[in-house]
Amino acid sequence: MQQEYKNKNVVVTGGFSGIGKAVATAYAQEGANVFLIDANPAVAETANAIAAQTQAKVIALHCDISVESCVNEAFSTIDAIDIFIANAGIEAATPIDEPMAAGLANFRKIMDVNITGTFLTLASARKKMSAGASIVITSSIWGKTAVPDFSAYNASKHANLGLMRTLAKELGPQGIRVNAICPGWVKTGPAMESLKIMAGEKGCSEESLLKRLSEEQCFGDVQSPEDVALSYLMLTSRYAINVTGQAINADRGALLV
Numbered sequence: 211m212q213q214e215y216k217n218k219n220v221v222v223t224g225g226f227s228g229i230g231k232a233v234a235t236a237y238a239q240e241g242a243n244v245f246l247i248d249a250n251p252a253v254a255e256t257a258n259a260i261a262a263q264t265q266a267k268v269i270a271l272h273c274d275i276s277v278e279s280c281v282n283e284a285f286s287t288i289d290a291i292d293i294f295i296a297n298a299g300i301e302a303a304t305p306i307d308e309p310m311a312a313g314l315a316n317f318r319k320i321m322d323v324n325i326t327g328t329f330l331t332l333a334s335a336r337k338k339m340s341a342g343a344s345i346v347i348t349s350s351i352w353g354k355t356a357v358p359d360f361s362a363y364n365a366s367k368h369a370n371l372g373l374m375r376t377l378a379k380e381l382g383p384q385g386i387r388v389n390a391i392c393p394g395w396v397k398t399g400p401a402m403e404s405l406k407i408m409a410g411e412k413g414c415s416e417e418s419l420l421k422r423l424s425e426e427q428c429f430g431d432v433q434s435p436e437d438v439a440l441s442y443l444m445l446t447s448r449y450a451i452n453v454t455g456q457a458i459n460a461d462r463g464a465l466l467v
């Protein structure tokens with residue numbers, strides 16, 4: 211993959227932390243110019259840290275992807291995009307039996323960020339992309355299956371795959387590929403928070419649940435963000451030029467579909 215990403219413009223939403231930060235770092239290590247879009251006001255600190263680590267050009271754009279004006283403003287500062295990683299997302303439990311007012315507010319918030327926000331950024335990014343460009347949306351293996359108590363999150367990740375497949379059809383004739391990565395469990399803040407909730411429901415410790423989840427994979431422990439980041443590079447590389455409209459599991463074989 212030598213020189214594959216040298217001087218390419220790569221935009222990553224949710225680049226402040228977790229998977230997004232690791233993906234941004236991986237492209238920066240390959241010589242890309244990276245733009246981090248994130249609602250966390252400290253996103254500039256992540257950008258500076260990645261720039262110091264990789265010597266790449268890394269620009270932070272503070273933006274809530276669910277707010278149209280904010281998204282328009284952020285993308286207006288970017289000239290051209292070679293690779294767009296629609297990764298920002300939130301995760302929380304929304305049990306069906308939660309009192310409706312709080313439950314509905316959580317449900318709407320997750321839909322707002324994970325679906326509407328993703329759509330808004332795709333619409334803006336797409337205007338800066340031309341033939342040969344590539345989009346990857348971060349869905350989840352929960353976008354292909356389901357776990358109890360996470361109805362909004364599961365539904366939003368299924369919707370991400372619907373968006374991906376639709377845009378693959380819409381943008382394919384213009385030479386733009388659109389795919390999704392479906393990570394399995396990745397050690398990040400929100401994932402470990404969900405693990406805690408699930409362990410509580412099952413009446414077991416977080417450690418024992420983590421061990422069980424690792425054993426359900428074909429190999430290894432639960433992945434790090436740096437592990438999963440490599441799958442994004444694979445999917446946007448020239449080795450995948452005929453791959454579009456696909457939802458690729460990066461889950462160490464946890465879900466064999």
Ligand SMILES: NC(=O)c1ccc[n+]([C@@H]2O[C@H](COP(=O)([O-])OP(=O)(O)OC[C@H]3O[C@@H](n4cnc5c(N)ncnc54)[C@H](O)[C@@H]3O)[C@@H](O)[C@H]2O)c1
Nearest residue numbers: 224226227228229248249274275298299350395396398401
């Ligand atoms: N960690 C996992 O196990 C796992 C598994 C499957 C899918 N995912 C998906 O991976 C993506 C990244 O999650 P993560 O686990 O790295 O969590 P994370 O919280 O570390 O990363 C999410 C990032 O998105 C940002 N963000 C949240 N709301 C935003 C908004 N409205 N506008 C802009 N930025 C916003 C956050 O500030 C954060 O930097 C999410 O889409 C998540 O659903 C994670």
